[in-house]
């Protein structure tokens with residue numbers, strides 16, 4: 001089984017995915033990291049030099065390569081389910097879990113880590129909040145197509161919740 005973790009930037013897909021993979025002793029893949037490793041370029045550089053459409057095509061290409069793993073935990077990028085019909089592909093090829101996270105938690109995390117993310121790198125706090133609200137609203141209909149929604153609050157534990165159900 002392949003498990004695809006989806007959700008907005010900063011929702012903890014990579015962090016939780018690594019923990020879950022460790023607990024299950026399954027391979028862990030981070031889609032952004034796969035793109036960077038294979039293309040030998042950071043995500044920021046790809047956006048800057050080749051543009052978002054090129055990045056979205058690479059994202060779909062490397063997403064599809066995950067079929068090479070019979071079982072794996074795959075942390076996708078925040079936009080992955082929202083482009084190129086990737087959400088359908090993920091559901092056809094695995095189980096999709098949406099890490100639904102309160103907007104305040106996303107905003108607080110992204111404020112600290114925004115440099116690595118080209119979509120938000122240049123925003124001040126106020127603009128960042130407005131941007132997150134708007135983008136989340138637009139992406140909601142994709143995220144909510146997941147097979148399962150996990151409510152990712154500060155006292156919830158994805159690993160605890162899932163590891164017993166999977167093995």
Ligand code: S3P
Pocket residue numbers: 007008009010013032043076077078079080116117118119
């Ligand atoms: C993006 C999210 C990023 C990365 C890229 C675009 C998005 O991944 O794929 O910067 O469109 O939301 P994370 O969700 O891991 O930050």
